[in-house]
Amino acid sequence: METAIIRPIRPSDNKEIARIIRTVLTEFKANKPGTAYFDNSLDELYNVFSCPQAAYWVVEQEDQIIGGAGIYPTNGLPDNYCELVKLYLLPEARGKGIGKQLIQQCFDAAGKAGFTHVYLETMPELVTAIPLYEKMGFIYLFQALGASGHFGCSVWMTKEL
Numbered sequence: 001m002e003t004a005i006i007r008p009i010r011p012s013d014n015k016e017i018a019r020i021i022r023t024v025l026t027e028f029k030a031n032k033p034g035t036a037y038f039d040n041s042l043d044e045l046y047n048v049f050s051c052p053q054a055a056y057w058v059v060e061q062e063d064q065i066i067g068g069a070g071i072y073p074t075n076g077l078p079d080n081y082c083e084l085v086k087l088y089l090l091p092e093a094r095g096k097g098i099g100k101q102l103i104q105q106c107f108d109a110a111g112k113a114g115f116t117h118v119y120l121e122t123m124p125e126l127v128t129a130i131p132l133y134e135k136m137g138f139i140y141l142f143q144a145l146g147a148s149g150h151f152g153c154s155v156w157m158t159k160e161l
Contacts (some may be wrong), residue, residue: 004060004096006101014044039149049072053114066093069084069087071113077146078117080116118159121148141158145158
């Protein structure tokens with residue numbers, strides 16, 4: 001099996017990464033209002049992440065995209081915080097350390113961009129993601145930070161870089 005490659009998102013990736021995100025949210029029964037599933041920008045992630053201090057990477061294996069993740073300077077976050085966003089992996093990409101590699105890529109980029117903290121929002125339904133976030137050093141918060149618009153998320157975490 002070919003090694004997974006993490007690379008920056010390209011305009012040609014938009015349709016496939018949007019499909020992956022919707023597929024994974026549906027798999028975990030988290031395809032509900034107030035989640036990334038209904039983000040208007042989901043089909044245009046390349047453009048969304050072309051703003052300053054934002055970045056998104058896809059994971060490619062055997063010429064197929066199998067997941068992705070990014071960082072974004074979400075409105076309303078405290079100074080020097082960015083958000084870990086849209087981390088989704090297809091089943092064949094899970095349990096192989098790819099999620100950990102993606103999160104580390106995001107940490108490295110966040111630090112280089114001058115951020116001191118990474119924040120995330122998720123849902124209890126995403127049962128495979130939460131233990132990974134814990135292992136990567138995220139701690140729980142009691143309320144949301146910023147203005148992501150994801151009112152369907154009820155788990156909030158942060159990590160100091």
